Amino acid sequence: MTSDGMAAADGPGDTESAVRARRRERLTFDLDVEICVVGGGLAGLTVALEAARTGANVVVLEGRHVGWNASGHHLGTVMPGYALPLSDLIARVGFDDAYDLWSLARAGADYVRAHAAEHIIPGLGLTEGVLEVSNVDAGERLISHLQMLSEDFSTEVEGWQIDRVRDTLRTGRYFHAVHYPRAFQIDGRKYVHGLAELARKAGARIFEDTPVVGIDPFGIRKRIATPRARLRASHLVLAGNVHLGGALRRLSDTLVPVWRYAGVTSPLGNRLAEVMTFQGSVIDTDGIDHFRIVEGDRLMWASPETTWEARPGRQKAAIGRRIGTIFPQLGAVEIAKVFCGAVGQTVHGMPQIGQLQPGLWVASGFGRQGLGTSAMAGQLIARGMLEGDDRWRLFAPFELVWAGGKTGRAAGHAIGMAMRARSAAAGTLARYRERARIKARERQARLNAADRKSRPL
Numbered sequence: 001m002t003s004d005g006m007a008a009a010d011g012p013g014d015t016e017s018a019v020r021a022r023r024r025e026r027l028t029f030d031l032d033v034e035i036c037v038v039g040g041g042l043a044g045l046t047v048a049l050e051a052a053r054t055g056a057n058v059v060v061l062e063g064r065h066v067g068w069n070a071s072g073h074h075l076g077t078v079m080p081g082y083a084l085p086l087s088d089l090i091a092r093v094g095f096d097d098a099y100d101l102w103s104l105a106r107a108g109a110d111y112v113r114a115h116a117a118e119h120i121i122p123g124l125g126l127t128e129g130v131l132e133v134s135n136v137d138a139g140e141r142l143i144s145h146l147q148m149l150s151e152d153f154s155t156e157v158e159g160w161q162i163d164r165v166r167d168t169l170r171t172g173r174y175f176h177a178v179h180y181p182r183a184f185q186i187d188g189r190k191y192v193h194g195l196a197e198l199a200r201k202a203g204a205r206i207f208e209d210t211p212v213v214g215i216d217p218f219g220i221r222k223r224i225a226t227p228r229a230r231l232r233a234s235h236l237v238l239a240g241n242v243h244l245g246g247a248l249r250r251l252s253d254t255l256v257p258v259w260r261y262a263g264v265t266s267p268l269g270n271r272l273a274e275v276m277t278f279q280g281s282v283i284d285t286d287g288i289d290h291f292r293i294v295e296g297d298r299l300m301w302a303s304p305e306t307t308w309e310a311r312p313g314r315q316k317a318a319i320g321r322r323i324g325t326i327f328p329q330l331g332a333v334e335i336a337k338v339f340c341g342a343v344g345q346t347v348h349g350m351p352q353i354g355q356l357q358p359g360l361w362v363a364s365g366f367g368r369q370g371l372g373t374s375a376m377a378g379q380l381i382a383r384g385m386l387e388g389d390d391r392w393r394l395f396a397p398f399e400l401v402w403a404g405g406k407t408g409r410a411a412g413h414a415i416g417m418a419m420r421a422r423s424a425a426a427g428t429l430a431r432y433r434e435r436a437r438i439k440a441r442e443r444q445a446r447l448n449a450a451d452r453k454s455r456p457l
Helices: 016-021 042-053 086-093 095-115 139-152 162-168 188-202 246-252 270-275 312-326 367-387 391-395 405-454
Strands: 031-038 058-061 127-133 158-160 177-185 205-207 214-216 222-225 230-238 256-265 281-284 290-294 298-302 335-345 352-357 360-364
Touching: 031 042, 031 222, 042 058, 042 188, 042 360, 042 367, 058 230, 086 095, 086 139, 095 177, 095 188, 095 367, 095 391, 127 162, 139 158, 139 177, 158 162, 188 205, 230 367, 256 312, 256 367, 298 312, 312 335, 335 367, 352 367, 352 391, 360 367, 367 391
Parallel strands: 031 058, 031 230, 058 205, 127 281, 230 360
Antiparallel strands: 127 177, 158 177, 214 222, 222 230, 256 298, 256 335, 281 290, 290 298, 352 360
């Protein structure tokens, strides 16, 4: 995750490869190419890599530098699915298409895993497992969800009962959980720069500090204008986010900008091992908390999302308070650094993938599930352009919908606040009921013990 104001906020891990990547040249001369990709993030670089591997003449235009926004700063979690809940996806497109879409998402995760191999992109530090925890006691709903995932959607999952969850995460805030043993996490910044290096080696040319200021998408050859050069391309791929700019307003206006701030604590030593033994990512079902252990004894923790940008440094106290709410045993926690990112959330909750008109392609709106789904989108579009693969049509029901501008952002903020308040109330009620059940059992146990003592021998 990152944002426009990232200069003062370090990400999860700058690397030498990231520094080298930022030295790529600006485009200062005219070009005639087969494929022009706008956006040097995860989706755009995957399109470029896959197309270049087939021998296509590919250029990537990045307005700032590779991975500067959300693609280069996120928690690195890769798990199946989309931002849209699976039950809603089935209701929208039917079971068969929902199954195919889910399978594509799994394939995207497999693509990331394959490229995270040490001999392909080294140093990503892949760790296994994602735990999706619930802040309410939802045992029956959990069973139904597990059955649908494992039996209907061929996804490897297991249910964790309350005792196991709390043995692993020593907090009373969480109840049941779904464990995804094949989900994983990596160093996201190293991954995006590794993709850029692979694309370059495959023959793609990547130009940074080269914003697109105008496009003419009509005709067989698309025309693209930058500050210092002009291009013509048979295929134009819009693989950007909410910062695409005025020339691509049609796309950026379909996205609600959503910022999420994350902090990395100072080393916590043995304190951390005493409250958390799970080495993968932990995500709550309400989308409020998302955290994992990094560097052995630090916590990386993401705060709730917001549709309005703020200075990352101001979020330190809020993140520290949230950690203290979940794990009060840790005591005072110092947040060593904060980073943030703006993702584009669509109105319907699904990514926008496919061909808008002949030769004009889009890969955008991935929301918080971007690492795996952007890999899937890059493959689909590259194969759609070069091999006639039309599986991108599965995303046709999720067309571009205006996100409402500032009114949409205000509505999104209000909805987010309401959802967090409802989640907090539901969690409080669930914990109250749990305490009441425990007291009732203890009272009954005392009555039973007293009754046994009063009986004659």
